[in-house]
Amino acid sequence: MASADWTSWRPLRLAEDVPAGTLAExxxxxxxxxxxxxxxxxxxxxxxxxxxxxRPGPEGLEWRGRSGATGTxxxxxxxxxxxxxxxxxxxxxxxxSDEVLRSARAAYPGLRILRQDPxxxxxxxxxxxxxxxxxxxxxxAALAAKLGEPxxxxxxxxxxxxxxxxxxxxxxxxxxxxxxxxxxxGTAKKLLARPRWADEFAALETPALLDELQALPGVxxxxxxxxxxxxxxxxxxxPVDTWVVxxxxxxxxxxxxxxxxxxQFGKAHFGEAAGLAQQYLFxxxxxxxxxxxxxxxxxxxxHPKSRR
DNA sequence: GTCCAGGATTCAG
DNA sequence: CTGAATCATGGA
Numbered sequence: 001m002a003s004a005d006w007t008s009w010r011p012l013r014l015a016e017d018v019p020a021g022t023l024a025e026x027x028x029x030x031x032x033x034x035x036x037x038x039x040x041x042x043x044x045x046x047x048x049x050x051x052x053x054x055r056p057g058p059e060g061l062e063w064r065g066r067s068g069a070t071g072t073x074x075x076x077x078x079x080x081x082x083x084x085x086x087x088x089x090x091x092x093x094x095x096x097s098d099e100v101l102r103s104a105r106a107a108y109p110g111l112r113i114l115r116q117d118p119x120x121x122x123x124x125x126x127x128x129x130x131x132x133x134x135x136x137x138x139x140x141a142a143l144a145a146k147l148g149e150p151x152x153x154x155x156x157x158x159x160x161x162x163x164x165x166x167x168x169x170x171x172x173x174x175x176x177x178x179x180x181x182x183x184x185x186g187t188a189k190k191l192l193a194r195p196r197w198a199d200e201f202a203a204l205e206t207p208a209l210l211d212e213l214q215a216l217p218g219v220x221x222x223x224x225x226x227x228x229x230x231x232x233x234x235x236x237x238x239p240v241d242t243w244v245v246x247x248x249x250x251x252x253x254x255x256x257x258x259x260x261x262x263x264q265f266g267k268a269h270f271g272e273a274a275g276l277a278q279q280y281l282f283x284x285x286x287x288x289x290x291x292x293x294x295x296x297x298x299x300x301x302x303h304p305k306s307r308r
Numbered sequence: 309g310t311c312c313a314g315g316a317t318t319c320a321g
Numbered sequence: 322c323t324g325a326a327t328c329a330t331g332g333a
Contacts, residue, residue, distance in 0.1 A: 030314055129315035135331065136314080178329030183316080220316045241314035259315095282314075 005067045005153070006053065012063040012076060015084025018110045020056040025283050027054070031114045031230055033124045033137040034144075034158075046144070048117050050075045051155050066152070079115050086112045089235060089273035100251040101270075101277055103291065104284035111283065113229060113276055118198040121231025122216075123158055125223045126183050135176070142175035143184075164188035183218020190216060206234045221259065229275040238266035238274040247285035251292050 018026070027035035027043050035045035042055040052072055053064045061080075065072030077083075087110075095102040105111075116124075127139045140158070147159035147167055159167075165188040172181040191197050201209055206228060213224035225239035240248075240259040248254045248262050257265070270277035284290040 125314075128313095130313055130328085131315090131330080132313045132332075138331090176330060178331095179316090179327090180329080182328095218316065222315060226314070239314070242312085243314065286314090 007064045007067045009055070009057070009062045009064050010073075011057065011059065012054070012061040012073070012080075012082070014061060014077075014080060014082045014110075016087045016110050018056070018061055018080075018112075022108045022110045023054065023056055023061070025108050025287075026111055026114060028133075028137075029279075029283050029286070030133045030136075031279070032116055032120070033127075033133070033140040034120070036137075046151065046155055046157065047079055047120060048075070049149075049151060049157050051151055051153070052076055081112045081115060086235070086273075086276060090276055093270060093273055093277050098269075100290070100292075101280060104280040104289070107284050107287070107289045108280060111276075111280060113233070113235060113279060115233055116230045118201065118227065118231035120158055121227045122187070122213075122219075123184070125226045125230075126187060126218050127177065127180050128223065128226070129180060129183075129218070129220075131180075139175055139177055139180075146171055146175065161188040161191045165192050180218065186217030187219070202232055206236065209234065210237075221263075225263070225275075229278075235273045235275045236267065236271070238263050238270070238278050240266070241282070243282050243285045244278060247281045247290050250285075251281070251290050253292070 023043065027045065032045070032047070034047060035043050038044050038053070040055075042053050044051075044053045050072055051066050051069070052075070054076070055062050063073065063076055090105070093101060093105070095105050123143065124136065124140055127136050127143075131139070143164075144156040144158050147163040148156035150156055164184050169181075172184065175181070177184065194200065201212055204212060209228055209232060210221075210224045213219050213227055214221065219227070222239050222241055225237045228234040229237040229239060240262045244266075245257075245259065245262060248257065248265065254262060254265065266278060267274045281290065
């Protein structure tokens with residue numbers, strides 16, 4: 001097994017502590033698909049062209065990077081929202097009056113939205129439709145290994161759109177993508193002509209950003225919401241997947257509501273950091289830690305105005 | 309074998 | 322516009 005040449009472990013001071021369980025949920029809970037545990041239980045991951053390792057230590061989070069690499073710590077600090085912007089947003093959520101959110105938030109203290117690169121978020125969630133998180137990780141890992149630039153030590157960056165567009169059909173099929181292979185190829189061909197797409201998209205207001213994303217093959221409302229949230233830092237974005245549908249039905253009594261209606265509810269109820277609230281609920285629901293609560297909520301579905 | 313997965317697309321009505 | 326069928330793959 002190839003290995004990388006690591007620096008020594010060093011403390012990573014964040015604005016708020018991240019317990020081991022929260023760290024695991026954050027790195028391997030369906031936001032990013034590029035982290036895995038090594039034999040010692042430390043997390044190893046690649047984001048952009050940074051290879052890094054993280055582990056909970058006795059006095060807080062610890063990190064190490066490739067020896068000789070520069071910028072790993074600052075990259076990690078950005079990735080993990082070290083300055084605490086989301087800590088303030090989390091505090092502003094209505095957890096005081098909403099006991100469902102309060103218990104979900106307490107189950108994962110310090111849980112944050114990872115500040116991923118748009119390219120990484122788009123590739124990950126293009127693979128995500130109708131797939132379990134573990135399988136998405138396998139698909140993305142295969143894409144990186146077969147088509148991504150080697151970073152040494154057996155690690156790879158994610159493939160460029162050029163690499164995806166030029167890839168053999170057989171190579172893509174070997175990544176277990178299924179029908180998602182066409183999504184990746186189609187999106188790759190469209191974005192190939194727009195090398196600055198991430199910057200152009202980042203300059204848009206969120207509604208326009210969602211429209212641009214949904215114009216890409218394989219990107220519907222849910223994937224667009226995820227890419228906006230995880231890749232473009234739009235914390236107000238509220239992705240509604242099967243887990244969130246179940247969570248909102250069970251905990252808030254919103255049975256029979258359609259995804260678009262639940263999205264409207266989430267944005268209205270949770271506000272500017274709805275996406276962060278969504279992640280608390282998603283994580284709690286997936287771990288079976290979500291319990292229904294008797295809180296006062298509307299009994300009638302909202303009528304989302306159709307965009308476009 | 310059946311069911312489901314951080315859904316999207318296409319088509320019928 | 323809404324709802325249903327279909328899509329490819331692997332694990333429970």
